[in-house]
């Protein structure tokens with residue numbers, strides 16, 4: 001009789017960015033974030049849609065699952081919240097009342113919810129939050145043995161941890177505890193500079209190069225007591241996240257010279273200087289932690305996860321200046337990746353199953369782990385919409401799209417399985433020509449409806465990366481930042497150096513200006529043929545036409561909206577924006593050939609657009 005495969009479902013939920021991941025005999029079959037299905041950015045609810053998708057992708061029912069894993073321990077987390085509030089009562093009572101019903105309802109009755117919601121009668125296992133992050137960093141990595149470092153806002157008690165992964169187990173040696181948290185320090189500045197906590201951190205990082213590190217000394221003097229080994233104490237006098245509904249308080253305002261920026265109001269040099277300053281401090285903490293991990297493990301390779309590992313500028317510095325030879329970063333480094341981590345912990349630690357590593361290749365399948373749609377499904381949708389489209393064979397399609405891109409057109413590119421994690425990697429992307437000096441402003445303002453200062457990322461053929469950037473390693477998940485190659489940089493004349501902050505935006509800085517940030521850096525995605533043949537061949541076709549092996553790649557969504565998941569999401573986004581052409585699998589759609597688009601409801605309000 002054939003041996004039945006063992007299926008394990010991992011779940012992360014109830015904090016932010018809920019997700020589900022499915023393993024078949026230890027192999028990653030599917031993973032997706034709930035927000036993509038509910039269209040609510042960072043959806044923290046029970047990920048019933050992501051779970052349903054994973055089961056569908058595996059062709060199984062919940063009753064076929066051997067185990068279900070949850071990415072943290074709700075009771076430990078509850079203990080931390082309770083102790084925090086009891087410790088500071090009555091100051092914290094108000095927000096405790098607001099938080100408690102959610103905790104009581106969703107988190108403590110998780111077991112019942114999992115059973116009733118799923119119809120699952122088997123064993124449910126819980127991992128610690130940072131163990132889940134650590135597992136997601138090490139198990140899918142291309143290393144047989146490596147050091148592990150996790151850093152985030154907070155799990156149960158831990159805010160950072162480090163240790164070692166070897167063969168099929170991980171061991172964490174040390175933890176940093178709440179309320180001393182690098183993630184929360186960064187989020188405090190995200191809040192203070194007028195961006196949304198848990199999603200605006202990326203904007204702070206993008207804004208940083210426009211500013212001067214004017215507040216670094218002040219941060220060290222007042223906010224953080226940073227020790228040589230990278231551990232630190234935050235001065236709670238200035239923060240409000242323990243007890244209040246905001247991140248910073250009046251004492252913080254006093255020291256930093258005013259109240260937080262009101263969201264959506266004009267950005268000033270002050271916010272840029274604040275962003276630069278917290279980024280500098282964050283990088284210093286990351287570097288010190290990495291040196292400690294290196295010293296204590298004696299290992300050459302490092303795996304990273306936790307929300308702070310999405311700080312790709314910091315990762316780039318770790319690679320250039322840190323003690324490790326190689327880095328591998330979990331693409332879903334935030335809490336969504338915990339769903340995958342706990343499933344892998346169950347397989348390797350609980351079931352004691354071995355781990356097989358292919359040198360030089362990770363187990364994430366390029367992070368293309370989400371839903372895909374067949375040509376027949378896409379065509380049915382297009383017919384129902386009355387959309388204008390052409391079906392093209394692969395070669396013709398790639399040639400046409402490369403030609404459109406070279407002609408300065410913006411193309412929505414929807415192909416194959418959706419990405420797991422926050423970055424679009426050529427499955428749900430908006431593409432453009434990086435040589436165009438107008439592309440950055442055009443894409444930011446007319447397509448993404450977002451702040452003009454935000455940089456765009458390049459996708460480059462893996463074997464050509466060192467021709468364009470000061471980098472010569474894999475960066476498949478867009479999690480490393482490196483400078484544009486020196487020969488390609490265009491130095492700024494003296495009068496342009498005088499320009500302040502955002503005024504520098506329109507200065508052409510290299511021969512690929514649309515992906516060259518103000519400090520000549522770029523957030524790089526290397527593309528190899530084995531993980532995404534269509535995308536690779538498209539870039540190669542573009543290179544044949546233009547002698548440029550780089551494309552602008554930004555996520556297929558508008559500001560405030562999750563990345564598109566289905567052909568319908570993609571078509572809507574296409575019709576609402578100035579995207580010129582849309583590719584849906586083998587179909588090519590020209591905006592000019594579409595029927596008139598009628599909105600139902602106020603979508604700009606829905607996505608909080610200006």
Ligand SMILES: [Fe+2]
Pocket residue numbers: 129133152153154155306307334335
């Ligand atoms: Fe986390």
